Amino acid sequence: MMTTVIETWALRKQFGSTVAVSDLSVCIRRGEVFGFLGPNGAGKTTSVKMLLGLVEPTSGGATVLGAPVGDRSCRARMGFLPEHFRFHDSLTGREFLRIHGRLLGLHGAPLERRIDDLLARVHLLEAAHRPLRQFSKGMVQRAGLAQALIGEPELVFLDEPTSGLDPLGRVLVRELIEELRARGATVFLNSHLLGEVEATCDRVAFVKQGRTVHELSLKESTAALEVELKADRTDSSTLNGLRNFAHDVRLDGSIVRLRVKSENVVPEIARWLVGQGIGIHGLGSRRKSLEEWFIEVMGEDQRPG
Amino acid sequence: MRRVDGLLTIAQLTWLEARRRRIVLAGLLCGLAFLLVFASSVYFAQHYGTPAGTVSLLQQQMQLQVVTLAGLYAVNFLVVALAVMLPVDSLSGEILSGVMQTIASKPIRRAEIVIGKWLVYWVIIAAYIVLLAGGLVLLMRLITGFTQQHLPVALALMWLEATVLLSVSIAGGVCFTTVTNGIIAFSFYVVAFFGGWIEQIGVMMGNASARYVGTVISLVSPTDALWRLAMHLIQPPAMAQVQVTPFSPASVPSAAMVWWAVAFVIGVLAIAVRRFQKRAL
DSSP states (O other), X not given: OOOEEEEEEEEEEEETTEEEEEEEOOEEETTOEEEEEOOTTSSHHHHHHHHHTSSOXXXXXXXXXXXXXXXXXXXXXXXXXXXXXXXXXXXXXXHHHHHHHHHTTOOHHHHHHHHHHHHHHTTOSTTTTSBGGGSOHHHHHHHHHHHHHTTOOSEEEEESTTTTOOHHHHHHHXXXXXXXXXXXXXXXXXXXXXXXXXXXXXXXXXXXXXEEEEEEESTTOGGGEEEEEEESOOOHHHHHHHTTTOSEEEEETTEEEEEOSOTTHHHXXXXXXXXXXXXXXXXXXXXXXXXXXXXXXXXXXXXXX | XXXXXXXXXXXXXXXXXXXXXXXXXXXXXXXXXXXXHHHHHHHHHHHHSSOTTSSOHHHHHHHHHHHHHHHHHHHHHHHHHHHHHTTTTHHHHHHHHSHHHXXXXXXXXXXXXXXXHHHHHHHHHHHHHIXXXXXXXXXXXXXXXXXXXXXXXXXXXXXXXXXXXXXXXXXXXXXXXXXXXXXXXXHHHHHHHHHHHHHHHHHHHTOHHHHHHHHHHXXXXXXXXXXXXXXXXXXXXXXXXXXXXXXXXXXXXXXXXXXXXXXXXXXXXXXXXXXXXXXXX
């Protein structure tokens, strides 16, 4: 049974006269990898901070792991990698993980074993004795990832987790997200890299000016399947007929664009057109990329930052 | 148990940071350098200063007492600087850089973060006072044979004075940026210093208004009053009464000032915790 891990309703945060988040309403289910998309300044990071209890909401409400937002005991079941991954850089990699493990209530041999496993997993075992200030940007981010995972969290917030990583590091993040998904953890992913979101997320929400404006399921993305038709007759009766096969029919110049539920509909459309005596010059289906969705939802004036 | 766990982990983190950033080492080396300079000056004054037999034993004891008080005055200033500077960047820097985000997102009370840091700095300051003031008195004894009386109570008052400044600097770190915090915390000490002088002048001149203003300033910032009380208690009563040295206060704060300072520290820490709990990180 799908249980809700995060639920927010009209969550709002205002700093003085500046509205950072105006209306965040999302529902995230256990085991989901959820992408949170929006241009710079859309309120994504503030939203994450509210869910973690780092920022107090001005109004609205939220529950995280079944408890009111900010609940201290629930934070033991969460992991967090912040956007600007700055840590106590005088600590060695091992000390850094040990301190964060202890803050989660872990101790002794189990903690040391967990540290060893994670250091090996993020390829930092050999550098574990060096202070973080001697690490490269990518190494610090990988140490931050290990920190986020040290308590084997049920819910992980990753805010731009690959911003400092090379392609191999990005593959590592994707693998870690897959591992989290496999063990039933929920991942809340903030990222500007739409390709990465598309490859890892089950569902995404688009945020614009502090408001969730659209949600999209990527795994069952029937809404994203678009059919392009070039025919010798595109009058209103043809378009009305096509509406029997699609939930959205638009005439874009000489091309008819349809949103269909399944690719199986395409041959049915072809049969119907032939039956109507309409000549087909082109008929094909394709999935809309997340970038196209982003531009459509955000408007032409907005671009992922 | 969990509360103590979080507090101890923050304390451990703060101690590791202080050690790795060479704060402890710098304090130790600068303190030893100060003691070396002080010992040299005392040695030369003792061996090449006033020829033997030209002053009475009483005068000699008074001179040695004044030298010790002057040394403790310098120690007090170093301790004040440490109490202000040690925590000045601790909270504000970590908030500004974002370091605090991963810490505060853990299942830990924000009060534990504030108090854990405060405790470590408090202990470092105590060790610094013992090292400098204790070393100074020990050197005086080794070089001149002079034994300082009532040292523990004076050191305790200096520690309380530094605790007031430490707490102000910690609280400022929650509300202000590092530089602003440093300016405010140090001004807090300077204002008390001049407030103390206004009070002294008021007493000496018999001006009730000046004395009143000085007392009010001491209540707002009790650091100088604690120092004056320490100096009064440490010197022989006769010497304190005749006020022949700059270290013999004309106006001696009452013991109630100690309790006021303790309440002040508790109040400032409570404000720091409260503000930090509400602070967006």
